[in-house]
Amino acid sequence: xxxxxxxxxxxxxxxxxxxxxxxxxxxxxxxxxxxxxxxxxxxxxxxxxxxxxxxxxxxxxxxxxxxxxxxxxxxxxxxxxxxxxxxxxxxxxxxxxxxxxxxxxxxxxxxxxxxxxxxxxxxxxxxxxxxxxxxxxxxxxxxxxxxxxxxxxxxxxxxxxxxxxxxxxxxxxxxxxxxxxxxxxxxxxxxxxxxxxxxxxxxxxxxxxxxxxxxxxxxxxxxxxxxxxxxxxxxxxxxxxxxxxxxxxxxxxxxxxxxxxxxxxx
Amino acid sequence: xxxxxxxxxxxxxxxxxxxxxxxxxxxxxxxxxxxxxxxxxxxxxxxxxxxxxxxxxxxxxxxxxxxxxxxxxxxxxxxxxxxxxxxxxxxxxxxxxxxxxxxxxxxxxxxxxxxxxxxxxxxxxxxxxxxxxxxxxxxxxxxxxxxxxxxxxxxxxxxxxxxxxxxxxxxxxxxxxxxxxxxxxxxxxxxxxxxxxxxxxxxxxxxxxxxxxxxxxxxxxxxxxxxxxxxxxxxxxx
Numbered sequence: 066x067x068x069x070x071x072x073x074x075x076x077x078x079x080x081x082x083x084x085x086x087x088x089x090x091x092x093x094x095x096x097x098x099x100x101x102x103x104x105x106x107x108x109x110x111x112x113x114x115x116x117x118x119x120x121x122x123x124x125x126x127x128x129x130x131x132x133x134x135x136x137x138x139x140x141x142x143x144x145x146x147x148x149x150x151x152x153x154x155x156x157x158x159x160x161x162x163x164x165x166x167x168x169x170x171x172x173x174x175x176x177x178x179x180x181x182x183x184x185x186x187x188x189x190x191x192x193x194x195x196x197x198x199x200x201x202x203x204x205x206x207x208x209x210x211x212x213x214x215x216x217x218x219x220x221x222x223x224x225x226x227x228x229x230x231x232x233x234x235x236x237x238x239x240x241x242x243x244x245x246x247x248x249x250x251x252x253x254x255x256x257x258x259x260x261x262x263x264x265x266x267x268x269x270x271x272x273x274x275x276x277x278x279x280x281x282x283x284x285x286x287x288x289x290x291x292x293x294x295x296x297x298x299x300x301x302x303x304x305x306x307x308x309x310x311x312x313x314x315x316x317x318x319x320x321x322x323x324x325x326x327x328x329x330x331x
Numbered sequence: 332x333x334x335x336x337x338x339x340x341x342x343x344x345x346x347x348x349x350x351x352x353x354x355x356x357x358x359x360x361x362x363x364x365x366x367x368x369x370x371x372x373x374x375x376x377x378x379x380x381x382x383x384x385x386x387x388x389x390x391x392x393x394x395x396x397x398x399x400x401x402x403x404x405x406x407x408x409x410x411x412x413x414x415x416x417x418x419x420x421x422x423x424x425x426x427x428x429x430x431x432x433x434x435x436x437x438x439x440x441x442x443x444x445x446x447x448x449x450x451x452x453x454x455x456x457x458x459x460x461x462x463x464x465x466x467x468x469x470x471x472x473x474x475x476x477x478x479x480x481x482x483x484x485x486x487x488x489x490x491x492x493x494x495x496x497x498x499x500x501x502x503x504x505x506x507x508x509x510x511x512x513x514x515x516x517x518x519x520x521x522x523x524x525x526x527x528x529x530x531x532x533x534x535x536x537x538x539x540x541x542x543x544x545x546x547x548x549x550x551x552x553x554x555x556x557x558x559x560x561x562x563x564x565x566x567x568x569x
Contacts, residue, residue: 118463121467122467123463123466123467141466141467141468141469143469145467146467146468147463147464147467147468149460149463149464151460154458154460154461155460155461155464157461157478157479157482157483158559158560158563159482159483159485159559159560160478168468168470168474168478169468169469169470171474172469172470172471172474200559200562202559202562202563202566203562203566216468220468
């Protein structure tokens with residue numbers, strides 16, 4: 066198996082419209098190893114969602130190459146799952162929790178038992194084993210996002226991509242969900258690409274933080290997070306190293322916003 | 332009560348009392364007239380409604396999903412929807428000749444529009460995030476239709492069906508008023524032209540009852556199909 070799981074090379078995205086073209090992504094290149102948890106942060110409006118949609122094969126880049134497992138991504142790859150920010154619009158309200166988690170598995174060649182096993186296992190992993198027969202709209206926002214995560218987990222992807230998944234839930238729920246993501250990464254060795262605008266969250270979750278510049282976007286910094294793999298909401302966040310890292314990322318974002326960072330000419 | 336007392340005190344030729352109408356109702360409709368007039372009418376109505384719903388949903392889904400087809404057809408569809416269907420009855424009678432098929436076509440020609448246009452609108456307004464979810468999980472075309480497009484359009488489709496039912500009932504009566512020898516519309520017109528006033532009113536009563544029955548069946552189906560939809564509305568209100 067190749068060490069590199071995801072490779073983004075010289076990605077560029079220009080939106081063409083009748084009123085003129087907008088360059089959303091200038092030139093992004095980075096690599097992600099198998100089993101890594103990479104966070105992407107950037108100033109608001111820096112094209113994070115555009116980047117994700119390109120990686121997920123939902124949007125065709127203007128130029129550049131995206132490779133997953135050595136295969137170029139041109140349409141949504143079968144070994145990738147996506148968790149959206151808008152859980153309320155990503156889950157189907159006419160299906161139960163189980164139905165939602167099971168839906169992407171229907172065209173995989175699995176027996177009924179195997180499918181049920183995957184659904185049970187995923188619901189258990191996110192702590193929703195009791196709620197399978199409820200409808201998503203009967204659950205709180207945080208629980209709905211857990212359903213979306215369970216759906217992604219049951220799909221057994223090589224890489225899980227999350228687009229600001231906790232931006233719309235309250236702070237306490239958010240902390241719980243962050244720990245759930247860490248736990249899925251640790252226990253299941255899942256590769257995760259996590260996009261957020263929250264600097265603390267990126268440092269707390271990531272093994273690496275990629276800081277994006279403002280639009281047209283390029284990678285301003287690729288920062289390894291040298292915190293211990295066992296993380297805790299209270300002790301980790303109280304570490305001096307955590308504060309150093311988050312201050313560093315914060316400064317980078319401020320520079321990005323002001324457009325001070327100079328784009329390297331390659 | 333007031334109507335009954337008033338009708339007894341001052342009997343009027345064109346507005347008989349309730350007892351007279353109920354008597355006429357029993358005498359007219361329970362017996363051979365049931366199989367001669369009521370059954371054919373109901374069969375035409377049911378076939379017309381079923382065909383309208385099927386054609387409306389199938390054609391509406393196709394038109395709603397294919398953008399160029401929609402842009403091509405939408406003005407024409409709006410035109411046909413705007414034409415009051417009863418004016419089409421004589422034309423259709425001429426084209427297809429008198430007969431049961433024509434009567435069903437008349438019902439469909441009027442009742443298909445609400446289902447069709449609502450289905451187009453419902454299919455078109457599928458949520459973009461839900462569609463992206465389906466794409467990212469590589470759902471097949473059939474799965475997308477079955478688990479995303481049709482359920483998400485179902486509240487609109489049901490609203491269309493509701494309108495179609497009343498249109499269908501009206502058209503059933505009207506289609507039977509033109510050279511026909513059976514059916515409720517024919518029978519009521521016959522009573523009317525022969526001054527059988529209580530019988531005529533009893534026919535109108537029967538039509539009303541059929542309308543109520545249709546609405547009840549619709550309500551029953553709608554509650555099942557749109558259980559999730561009403562559930563969300565309830566949660567939002569709370």
